[in-house]
Amino acid sequence: MTRNTRLTLALIAVVVLVLGGLLAVNRPAQPPAAITDTGAIESTVLVREDSHRLSTAVDGKVTLVEFLDFECESCAAAYPAVKQVLATYQDRITFVVRYFPIPSHPNADLAARTAQAAANQGRFSDMYIQLFENQTSWSHKEQAQTEVFLGYARTLGLDMSRFQRDLDDPATAARVAKDKTDGAAAGVQGTPTFFLNGRHLTDLRGQDDLVAAIDAVLAK
Numbered sequence: 001m002t003r004n005t006r007l008t009l010a011l012i013a014v015v016v017l018v019l020g021g022l023l024a025v026n027r028p029a030q031p032p033a034a035i036t037d038t039g040a041i042e043s044t045v046l047v048r049e050d051s052h053r054l055s056t057a058v059d060g061k062v063t064l065v066e067f068l069d070f071e072c073e074s075c076a077a078a079y080p081a082v083k084q085v086l087a088t089y090q091d092r093i094t095f096v097v098r099y100f101p102i103p104s105h106p107n108a109d110l111a112a113r114t115a116q117a118a119a120n121q122g123r124f125s126d127m128y129i130q131l132f133e134n135q136t137s138w139s140h141k142e143q144a145q146t147e148v149f150l151g152y153a154r155t156l157g158l159d160m161s162r163f164q165r166d167l168d169d170p171a172t173a174a175r176v177a178k179d180k181t182d183g184a185a186a187g188v189q190g191t192p193t194f195f196l197n198g199r200h201l202t203d204l205r206g207q208d209d210l211v212a213a214i215d216a217v218l219a220k
Helices: 003-026 073-092 106-119 122-135 144-153 160-168 170-183 206-220
Strands: 053-057 062-067 092-101 193-196
Touching: 053 073, 053 106, 062 073, 073 122, 073 206, 092 106, 092 170, 092 193, 106 122, 106 144, 106 160, 106 170, 122 144, 144 160, 160 170, 193 206
Parallel strands: 062 092
Antiparallel strands: 053 092, 062 193
16 A cells, blocks of 8 residues: 555545534434423423422412523523512412533532432422522532532521431432433423423523413413
8 A cells, every 4th residue: 555545545534533523513403302292391201209399380280390500600590580480470380490410510410419408308499599599609619519508508407417418328319310311301401491381491581581481371
């Protein structure tokens, strides 16, 4: 084999590798694995028996599900709108929170486990508030914020021995991972992601869009 032939073959191999990489990057997103014939996501994937509910509708007509990351700035930006929605609709909607920690956020998984450890003592909503209302003091730090989160648990008056044990329990990590697996099956790729009665709410620009979507379903 001549030197020119070897160079030509090498060049062809490089081109093939580059094209293969481009095809992988630009491959269209796969549809959600849990989508139904009606175009909605299967309810059993979006809401599990042990999913955390911040409100529960008396008639079960409207269910709003949020996949979130406690360290996500966009989730924190959406938090005031969520609070207002909860205050406005109260028991007219079921609002469900699912964990979806993003790997690039250094304390996202720990924050989710913190919320779950609090949930084990019936205080999920209180820890949810603590994590979001204090997000700027603990987020985007490379070191683990364990002591900060333990402080929140003390503030809430939790049983600290149980909280610390649950925080490190593999079952707690598995509970968080289960939510993330469901999110992936539902097509979640980032946070926050909202589903209203099984349908992904896209292009939400603020609280008004969220309220309008809920009102439209309530009016049916």
